[in-house]
Amino acid sequence: MKLILRADVENLGSLGDVVEVRPGYGRNYLLPQGLAMVASPANLKVFEQERNKLQARMDALRAEARGLSARLEALEVVIPMHVGENDKLYGSVTSTIIGDAIAALGVEVDRRRILMDAPIRSLGEHPVRVRLHADVIAVVPVKVVSDHQPVAEEEVEAVAEAVVEAAEAAEAVAEAEAGA
CATH class of the missing domain: 3.40.5.10 (Ribosomal protein L9, N-terminal domain)
Structure with missing residues (x-):
């Protein structure tokens, strides 16, 4: 056909x-x-x-x-997970968990658009791809931390600043493209 x-x-x-x-x-x-x-x-x-x-x-x-890609790439998604001995995760970080964490930061992304080869099963920083359009793929830094570690106040402030900077960057991109 x-x-x-x-x-x-x-x-x-x-x-x-x-x-x-x-x-x-x-x-x-x-x-x-x-x-x-x-x-x-x-x-x-x-x-x-x-x-x-x-x-x-x-x-x-x-x-x-x-x-939206500019906003997502400026975010730092921090996901606290329960860990056992030798920093081994109980369970794994899936696209649903990442989608919920991104939504908590004020950006709505369909979890089916989050591209993961396999669930995340270790602590640390992991780049996660999000397909927003056929031509646009954003890479979001996802930081998996132990839920036993207290989060430093500096980190909370840094994440808040990153969210504000992401919003400003998105507005600048939207204004630039609206003027073009």
Whole structure:
């Protein structure tokens, strides 16, 4: 089944591409979601007329994702976990826990967008990737600490400053892209 993509689709193509997909994938997912339209001469003409609007919407989504990426990369996510002997974690840090910790810092991220090869099972700093858009992947520093260690007041202040700086950086990026 030949389709014209009306949006960027991960692992398939980008806006305007004519792709060949299996009929079930096209009928049951791409067409109902509005991500594609059947490739016909009439639809090609309609798409060319819509292209500018669709491109503007995709650019707006990409700009929003870049702003969110700047905010996320400026954050330092600290996750206290219960540890046993030899600093071995009881359990592991999953995307759900990371998503909740990011939400506690004031940034909403869908936990399904958090890309982890395997759960985190050790103390220390770990870079965690978050796919915000097909073209934008943020790397969030996640620091796993023991819940027995008291958190120093300086660290709390540093995290608060990082959140404020992230918000300012996101505003600056949004203003710069709005002016462009």
